[in-house]
Amino acid sequence: SAVISQKPSRDICQRGTSLTIQCQVDSQVTMMFWYRQQPGQSLTLIATANQGSEATYESGFVIDKFPISRPNLTFSTLTVSNMSPEDSSIYLCSVESNEETQYFGPGTRLLVL
Amino acid sequence: GENVEQHPSTLSVQEGDSAVIKCTYSDSASNYFPWYKQELGKGPQLIIDIRSNVGEKKDQRIAVTLNKTAKHFSLHITETQPEDSAVYFCAASNDYKLSFGAGTTVTVRA
Numbered sequence: 233s234a235v236i237s238q239k240p241s242r243d244i245c246q247r248g249t250s251l252t253i254q255c256q257v258d259s260q261v262t263m264m265f266w267y268r269q270q271p272g273q274s275l276t277l278i279a280t281a282n283q284g285s286e287a288t289y290e291s292g293f294v295i296d297k298f299p300i301s302r303p304n305l306t307f308s309t310l311t312v313s314n315m316s317p318e319d320s321s322i323y324l325c326s327v328e329s330n331e332e333t334q335y336f337g338p339g340t341r342l343l344v345l
Numbered sequence: 346g347e348n349v350e351q352h353p354s355t356l357s358v359q360e361g362d363s364a365v366i367k368c369t370y371s372d373s374a375s376n377y378f379p380w381y382k383q384e385l386g387k388g389p390q391l392i393i394d395i396r397s398n399v400g401e402k403k404d405q406r407i408a409v410t411l412n413k414t415a416k417h418f419s420l421h422i423t424e425t426q427p428e429d430s431a432v433y434f435c436a437a438s439n440d441y442k443l444s445f446g447a448g449t450t451v452t453v454r455a
Contacts, residue, residue, distance in 0.1 A: 233391070263441060274434060274445045275389070324388055331396075332377045332438050336388040 234259055234327050236337035244343045245315055252311045253340045255325035260305035263328035266298070269339070270321045281308040281325075315344045347372040349437050351446025358425050359454050366449045368435035369417040377438040378411060378418045383448075384431045392433075393420070425453045 235258040245251050255264065264281040279287040279300055287300035302308045312319050322339045329335055348371040358364045370378075376397040381389035395402045395409045395418065402409050406425075411418040422429055430453045435446040 236388075265443075274447050275443075276445075277442060280441070328441060332441055333379070333391065333394065334443060335391060336381070338388045341386075 233333075233335050234261060234329055236325065236327060236335060238323075238325060238337040238340050240340060241338065242341040242343075244345065247316050247344055249315055250311055250313045251315065251342060252309050253323050253325075255308045255310070255337055257306050257327050261327040261329065262305070264302060264308045265326045265328075265334065266300060266308070266310045267324040267326065267336075268321045269324060275324065278310070278323075281310075312342065315342075317344045320344045347375055347437050347439065347442075347444035349435060349444050349446040351435050351449060353449060354447065355450045355452075357452045357454060360425060360427060362425055364420075364422040364425055364429070364451055364453075366420045366433055366435065366451075367417060368419070368437075368446050369415075370437040370444075371416070372437070372439055373413075373416065375437040375439045375444075378409070379436050379438070379443070380407075380409060380420050381434045381436065382431045383434065389434060422451075425451075427453050427455055429453050 237256045239254045266278040267275045269275050277290050278293045279289040281300050281302040283302045299311045324339045326334045326336045351368045379394035382392045383389045406423045408421040433449045436443045
């Protein structure tokens with residue numbers, strides 16, 4: 233399985249500001265994903281981070297709010313823009329190792345005041 | 346899109362007893378069904394998975410069964426231990442996209 237790290241592990245931010253979350257994996261992977269987990273809830277896919285092209289967003293998520301970068305096969309960033317308290321969540325990146333198996337990072341716990 | 350339902354939402358078991366969590370899915374094209382365990386403050390950890398060409402899979406105290414006709418799959422944990430206490434999520438996948446159930450909070454009583 234892949235070893236995935238995320239930075240920061242947690243943050244407290246003011247509304248109206250933006251936060252960029254980094255995801256680093258220890259091996260090259262084709263597929264990287266970003267999920268949101270609202271307090272006490274399940275995981276919802278935000279987007280698929282595509283290397284060398286624009287991310288593919290799920291219904292209800294837009295690039296202006298959640299811009300994503302994927303400069304290479306081991307790294308991706310998710311920015312949460314113009315934050316409001318409703319953005320308080322755990323943000324998780326995952327990678328597909330082989331045959332659809334996904335492994336998750338430790339998550340970034342975000343609180344927006 | 347895929348819709349995954351998971352039951353029960355909470356489960357309390359005596360140490361040593363078995364725990365069973367059940368999930369149903371809606372998209373007959375789904376072909377991959379992983380289970381994740383999430384402990385407090387951590388990311389989800391893959392504990393077992395099953396593919397549509399297999400009916401049952403076992404790994405030590407954990408087993409998963411799949412009924413494609415009925416579109417449901419289950420997680421079985423035997424001889425539960427306090428360290429099994431966590432939130433468990435089922436998921437269904439078709440073409441890489443995972444759709445998750447709502448989660449089951451399992452508490453193992455000593």
